[in-house]
Amino acid sequence: MSRPGLTTACAAMLRRDLTLAWRRRGDIAMPVLYALIVTMLFPFALGPEDTLLERIAGGVVLVTILLAMLLALDTMFSSDIEDGSLEQLVLAPQPLALMLAMKILAHWLTTALPLIVISPLLAGMLHLPTSVMPVLMLALLLSTPMLSLLGAILVALTAGTRRSGMLLALMLLPLCVPVVIFAAGAVAASQQGLPWLAPIAWLGAALVLLLVLAPLACAAALRIALDA
């Protein structure tokens, strides 16, 4: 009869979403393959010129990973709304925002983490110097959760609408501009041998802010979506 604690509930949610992702492992591979192919197109389009590729490598990898994450974003809450799982989640005794944070975490683990893992390969294909790789990965580690969180808010806001995929992209991409600027700034600074800690610190600060606010915004938006 005793109500489970928050840790138990969070673990149950996280386990559920990771199991669901594992049952559809093909979907996990899709953004990874997409990012690989898009990155491969750049040398073909621009010519295999080392200095040019080296200069654009950081930005290309960042934007490619952003677009790859966008592909997997609109499914974040849609299946839960369709099958009524979201209603059950809203009626659960735990705070909805926390449960949604677990869903966003699971989503980040299954879409962004594989992309971060292959990011050295992507950057290597574009001749990014090895010394810059750690900065690139650090920038990705901080910026991809932000994209997941920002995306989650917009997915929740567009939850009721049909064919929300394109609308989602149009809404999310402008919001990603500062994230891309700071992340690419850190990579470029490190490439030129300049201090890169400041943009990384900005990314970290923004991430902390979003970690707190985004789940609350998601919860409010989804309650409104159910109320319609």
Add this chain to the structure above:
Amino acid sequence: MSAALTAVPDHVILLETRALGFYRQDEPVFASLNFRLRAGELGLIEGDNGSGKTTLMRILAGLLHVDEGELYWRGQPLQREHCLGEVLFLGHQLGLKADLSPSENLQVAVGLHGYRAQTTLSAALAEVGLSGYEDEPVRRLSAGQKKRAALARLVLLPAKLWLLDEPYANLDRTGIALVNRLLEEHLARDGAALVTSHGTVSFHGGEPQRIRMHA
């Protein structure tokens, strides 16, 4: 002794509506709905298609906002924080993940709500007639079996008030008997339940309170 024990909670009014109304584009779906639901009582919500039965259920569950009138939970104006975990809602959408098995689905529900005393997951699945299907993905189950998997939540979770929207849909004769038995056991525990159905309900307990929906 047992009579005295059941007599006291009889007076506890779990849920009360006062002049409850709901409007869709300024057209009333239903209006001035008044009823009281006591612990140990079953409310049967009756009405034609489109009379707002599901809407009422969603309002009572806290999924829709109240347009007009007041809602009281245990004598206090209803707020979501007061009745968290005490209300169990079973709607048209069953809230089951198709890629998970019935037992995995129930584990999530239990992770959020906890177990009712003296229940286990396997016993609950056996009670709803799903033994042998515990590890089958829900997508491979029939509509009736999916419904039964959702009904297992009624056995497992410790909620006080059940809001069951068309619980008899898709069920065969033994399934209907199962719902009736679960309801009887729940009322005997001093739980309360609201059930919508436009079919005939053959309930073998005491006479349920009939709530008629009208605009």
